[in-house]
Amino acid sequence: MDIFSQNKVLIRLVVILTVLNIGVISFFSYRAVQHREHPGDGPPPPPQDITEVLKQELKLTPQQVKQFKDLRASFHVKEREIHEIIKAGRDSMNTEMFNKNTNMNWVKAIAKRVSENEYQMELLRIEQSTELKKICTAEQIERFEELVIEIRDYFKPKDKPRRR
Numbered sequence: 554m555d556i557f558s559q560n561k562v563l564i565r566l567v568v569i570l571t572v573l574n575i576g577v578i579s580f581f582s583y584r585a586v587q588h589r590e591h592p593g594d595g596p597p598p599p600p601q602d603i604t605e606v607l608k609q610e611l612k613l614t615p616q617q618v619k620q621f622k623d624l625r626a627s628f629h630v631k632e633r634e635i636h637e638i639i640k641a642g643r644d645s646m647n648t649e650m651f652n653k654n655t656n657m658n659w660v661k662a663i664a665k666r667v668s669e670n671e672y673q674m675e676l677l678r679i680e681q682s683t684e685l686k687k688i689c690t691a692e693q694i695e696r697f698e699e700l701v702i703e704i705r706d707y708f709k710p711k712d713k714p715r716r717r
Contacts, residue, residue: 603704610700611693620688628681635674642667 604621607613613621646663649655686694 611696617688624684631677635670639670
């Protein structure tokens with residue numbers, strides 16, 4: 554093959570690849586525009602605040618909403634404190650477990666403290682539910698009972714990324 558016919562082949566190949574690239578880019582751009590024009594096709598994103606869902610579903614009064622928010626805010630503060638204690642306990646337990654000279658009695662004592670704090674977390678949740686029930690009317694409590702599992706599933710992350 555002489556040099557001119559090789560150049561013709563290369564030029565044609567470059568033109569064909571350029572046309573294919575432009576076609577692929579156009580196709581994906583068109584799909585992106587179509588998706589932006591019809592955003593309601595997928596499921597609605599879950600609201601970030603459970604209080605808004607409860608407000609709608611239980612038909613809470615503004616005073617009840619304020620009480621719910623205050624109660625949940627104080628719960629989250631206490632929960633965060635206990636969670637940090639549990640995390641610190643687990644960290645120290647892991648450090649001790651993988652130490653060259655492991656003191657098993659100390660590791661078991663730390664594990665016991667971690668489990669006691671987990672128990673405190675559950676007691677805190679029980680206390681919160683009791684306080685929430687005090688805020689609600691009898692009809693709202695009945696509706697709340699129906700919503701508990703639904704709410705749990707609604708706020709559960711769909712595709713939770715794996716931790717490494």
